[in-house]
Amino acid sequence: MTTDNQLDPTIDDLDPETSVVVTLGSPLGGRIRTWNDDVAQTWIVEDVEHLERLWATGAIGTASLQQAGHHRDVGVLDTANHILCVTTTTPISKFGGLIEGHEHFALKPAPSTKLTKNARKQRWEAFEDFLVTATSHAFDRGETLVIGGPDPDGPSVTIGQMYRSSRRIWAISAAPAPFAELWPVPRPDERDRVTTLAKFNPMLALHTAMRTTDALRSWGVDPYDATITYVQPIEMITGRLSAHSLLDDPVEA
Template structure:
């Protein structure tokens, strides 16, 4: 998928649509298609990471009720563009403009800091805004298609006995974990806890503990935003 951006006195720049990964370790992976991905270093990583996951960026539909955030990319000149979803508010909670941000990127040659910690903190940060929008989130391998057989961590909020509670589950089931409880359920364990800052942070740790067992790196996964009202399995 592609579109052209006109520039003065120059030929239009062809921008490719790409699914965004999760910023971790100073890098981000993007998928032009399921067999063509690039790992890039983001110079202004703080600003870039601050707008991803806020619900303000353009998304693409992966399957009914399932969306992922996307960017526009021209690898030959190292240009990555984030565009605002016109249905969203124009500014994030941090005050950054959500749309029309362009970034000069280059192929990643090193990882900075602790990317697993970055992944955990990112997941914890995006949860409450997603719940406010009425969404669930799923951490899954990145790409353009939803694969029902792929591993996932699913996190949502629901009312149980008049109290808002976090619910987190994963597939395949986690075994020999220090934090996931043992379970005989072939569908894997499902954990519910009151929703507050501490449990939101814990969700990041639970997610990372599961993802580390998938044989992937932190930048190999992305977030799928789920609308329960549009999911076939919730309507059946």
């Protein structure tokens, strides 16, 4: 069994009898939330800096959701020995090729404590940093991001890119329309979904992340419950971002 001093577990430490596949939240403030059959557990991660370096880069293995083309980060959790194993992929070079491996993290159950206002603000800021990273890597892969709570059918923000008359467009869409500081007051026909388009600029990544967390807060999502779903390209064309004929909308400067 893993002890408090065993900070570098290996695959040999995993007990297949007590190991389950879990969906992962983001590592925030040294902690991470996992879900197995909708049962949530919050953990203290011993080597959280290493996990943070991997997070939101596309290096961690994912599993499909029920929606076609939707994927979330997953790991294998040994519930008895408190070890989290994630599959990783590392590019060999810019010319292609991947190295597959595994990383293991010792965990401790986190006590149930209410976050202070300042701590909650810090967790959201850390999540925004991950979103900036996730957006950059997802766009490089031609993917769209959907950010929401654990329920894939719950309120969410979609971040994607598209092309209009050979111009690259940045799109952010929220459903339902959030009544939040960084979002415009929706028109009556926008209350199910509101969308903003802008000329593509990498500098929009941080502002988009801030608008995303602003929407999540307005929906009552806890920072540890915030999840990132990666969506394959076909979903960007036929799914969430095309819900209101976006190509007919004006593009902001």
